[in-house]
Amino acid sequence: MKKRSTMNRDWIATARTLSEALPYLQRYTGAIVVIKFGGHAMGDAAEMDSFARDIVLMRQVGVNPVIVHGGGPMINEMLEKLSIESDFVRGKRVTDGATIDVVEMVLSGLVNKRIVQAINNQGGKAVGLSGKDARLMVCEPDDPELGFVGRPAEVNPEVLTQLFEAGMIPVMAPLGMGRGGETYNVNGDTVAGAVAGALKADRLLLLTDVAGVKDETGDVLTDLTPEQVHELTAAGVIAGGMIPKTETALAAIEGGVRAVVILDGRAPNACLLELFTDHGAGTLIRKG
Numbered sequence: 001m002k003k004r005s006t007m008n009r010d011w012i013a014t015a016r017t018l019s020e021a022l023p024y025l026q027r028y029t030g031a032i033v034v035i036k037f038g039g040h041a042m043g044d045a046a047e048m049d050s051f052a053r054d055i056v057l058m059r060q061v062g063v064n065p066v067i068v069h070g071g072g073p074m075i076n077e078m079l080e081k082l083s084i085e086s087d088f089v090r091g092k093r094v095t096d097g098a099t100i101d102v103v104e105m106v107l108s109g110l111v112n113k114r115i116v117q118a119i120n121n122q123g124g125k126a127v128g129l130s131g132k133d134a135r136l137m138v139c140e141p142d143d144p145e146l147g148f149v150g151r152p153a154e155v156n157p158e159v160l161t162q163l164f165e166a167g168m169i170p171v172m173a174p175l176g177m178g179r180g181g182e183t184y185n186v187n188g189d190t191v192a193g194a195v196a197g198a199l200k201a202d203r204l205l206l207l208t209d210v211a212g213v214k215d216e217t218g219d220v221l222t223d224l225t226p227e228q229v230h231e232l233t234a235a236g237v238i239a240g241g242m243i244p245k246t247e248t249a250l251a252a253i254e255g256g257v258r259a260v261v262i263l264d265g266r267a268p269n270a271c272l273l274e275l276f277t278d279h280g281a282g283t284l285i286r287k288g
Contacts, residue, residue: 017277024276029062031202032164034257035271036192037115038070038207047266052118054271055169059124063275064164067119067126067171068195070188071111078106089145095185100148103185104130107173115171126169131176131191132183134159139176139184150176150184152191155198193248197255204252205274206245207265212283213242222280225288226250249285259286 037051058065079086079102087094095103112128119126131137131152136159139150163170174191176184189206196204212220213229216237224232229246232238238246242262249260263270263282273281 020278021276025061028058028202028275030064031062032064032066032196032199033058033203033205033271033275034066034068034192034196034199034201035205036068036070036189036207037265038072038188042069042071042111042115043073048114048118049122050268051265051271052115052122052124054269055119055126056122056124058271058275059167059169065169066160066195066199066201067115067169068174068188068192069107069111069115069171070174071107074111075103075106078102078110089143092143092146092149094145095147095149097148100183100185103148104175104183107175107185112171112173119169119171124169125167126171127163128171128173129159130173131186135177136160136172137176137186137191137194139178139186141178141184142186148182148184150178150186152176152186152194155194157195157198160195160199187244189245189248193252193255193257193260196252196257196260200256200258201252202258203275204249204257204260205271206248206260206262207270208245208262209264209266210242211264211267212262212281213238213246213285221283224283224285226253226285227288229285246285253285253287259284261285 055065084098084102086099108130116126116128135156137152138154140153142149142151160170174186174188176186178184192204215221229250233243245262252260261274261282261284263274270281
């Protein structure tokens with residue numbers, strides 16, 4: 001039962017915010033939103049719970065969220081515990097047979113189920129799966145020298161749409177299957193972009209540890225077109241780790257995603273701010 005007391009300014013402001021969100025709640029009813037979840041928030045219990053609560057709220061108001069997660073630090077930790085040494089080619093880990101077994105154990109087991117449990121604890125109905133389930137994501141080798149590192153060649157999202165219809169929230173580990181039944185580890189951002197494209201999602205939200213794409217002075221650019229992204233990359237303004245994220249955004253838009261947002265997943269309620277408020281959050285990239 002609610003605790004009754006006299007109104008104060010904070011509660012009035014909360015009610016006003018909820019009222020102002022109505023057009024956005026109506027706008028996103030039935031929309032598909034793919035969210036790449038990773039980084040610092042995955043290892044922080046309070047931030048995990050906050051993220052899970054936001055996802056359950058999104059589903060409650062009619063949004064169809066799909067969560068794609070990473071888990072690199074957890075994989076590294078487990079490899080170290082098991083004393084499995086890794087070789088590197090051009091700075092990238094070679095994923096051999098022993099390593100891919102650990103990758104699958106950590107991503108589909110430990111990490112995936114933590115997120116599923118967090119969402120279910122908040123009253124949602126989350127289901128964990130990977131790209132290997134129902135041939136959701138068929139992969140080809142990304143680079144033969146890197147072993148079982150793959151890139152999506154075919155995405156079959158029917159299982160995701162069936163989960164939407166059942167009121168479920170899919171939580172996907174970034175693993176795919178080869179045409180010969182092999183298991184492939186795939187970059188989480190790449191998986192999120194490929195899945196969003198196959199679903200023709202309304203939004204792809206790439207949660208990162210930065211506020212968004214920044215200009216030469218360090219200010220966040222709130223709206224960009226693909227043409228502007230190319231210009232900023234050529235000028236060296238978009239550089240380093242932001243390049244693969246913007247490349248994922250451009251590929252997703254080309255694949256049919258309406259818009260992509262790169263935003264700081266550490267910010268409280270980042271997904272809700274982006275979807276249901278006037279000002280949004282991070283950098284939105286869409287065709288002009």
